[in-house]
Amino acid sequence: MQYRKLGNSGMFVSAIAYGNWTTHGEQIGQDAATSCVRTALDLGITTFDTADAYAATKAESALGEALHGVRRESVEIFTKVYFPTGDGKNDRGLSRKHIMESINGSLRRLQTDYVDLYQAHRYDYQTPLEETMQAFADIVRAGKAHYIGVSEWTVEEIRGGAALAEELGIRLVSNQPQYNMLWRVIEPEVVPLSQELGLGQIVWSPLAQGVLTGKYTPGGAAPAASRFSTESGQLKAEHPYVQTTVLERVQSLRPLAEQAGLSMAAFAVAWVLQNPNVSAAIVGASRPEQLEDNVTAASVVLEPALLAQVDQVLGNVVERDPAKVESFLQRP
Secondary structure (H helix, E strand, C coil), X not given: CCEEECCCCCXXXXXXXXXXXXXXXXXXXXXXXXXXXXXXXHCCCCEEECCCCHHHHHHHXXXXXXXXXXXXXXXXXXXXXXXXXXXXXXXXXXXXXXXXXXXXXXXXXXXCCCEEEEEECCCCCCCCXXXXXXXXXXXXXXXXXXXXXXXXXXXXXXXXXXXXXXHCCCCEEXXXXXXXXXXXXXXXXXXXXXXXXXXXXXXXXXXXXXXXXXXXXXXXXXXXXXXCECCCCXXXXXXXXXXXXXXXXXXXXXXXXXXXXXXXXXXXXXXXXXXXXXXXXXECCCCHHHHHHHHHHHHCCCCHHHHHHHHHHHXXXXXXXXXXXXXXXXXX
């Protein structure tokens, strides 16, 4: 395993982080979750990412139980706040009320006194940014979080949040965006700003929700119970990741993965980790053996010529438009 600094902070994280979105509390039960987490630890993964809204708070509980008895200082636990965690009018967003109540709930479920990183899961257009950042600063000063980060914020939002954080005596250290071979919308603007401000990327969906594993084939049936499978077993063809042209280009990556001596999945994760602004790539797993394959990507260096071949193969199916950073989709 390789360990990297989280942005310009002093904290190291494992280059492969284990995330439990859509798995713990949904796809798998506690025994399987614990098995995956313990395998992750055995493989050198020390960074674990979750969120209060995952599986309606059950994912945090599952992670807390899976890490029970593990020396707290030996791991980095990340969680997030923004999406609904209940039916009340204040059970969502980044108001001071919701943030303060959410951190307490997260700590209780995670069975810990603090999280290493507390992240704004999206930007809240209904709450003054000053209110949000003051609440985060108070949480840091109370010792309930060591660091503060954001997820899917635009460059304007990151710059504003970073400036306020500095005024309050804290610092934003990370951004958690979607990033993979097919989805590169952070490269034109978010990454340069993050480098300027000292934020590291903790990227989600390095496998493009499974598409970059090569398991979806052009004209083929969808794998049973997969993310893009309909009830009748067909592909959900409306999603941009499973368009025929995209799937054909992804299949053309196989020789490049073989050239690197990697599976398609490990090749995709290794590609993400070549970006020097990426501190960690989040991978999920419902079976321990899935982690073993992904971890091989941590120490791989892909030659510039091979990276250029990836760009050539994928061509115009790559999305690079910075206007598609997800926060734009959340605007009222």
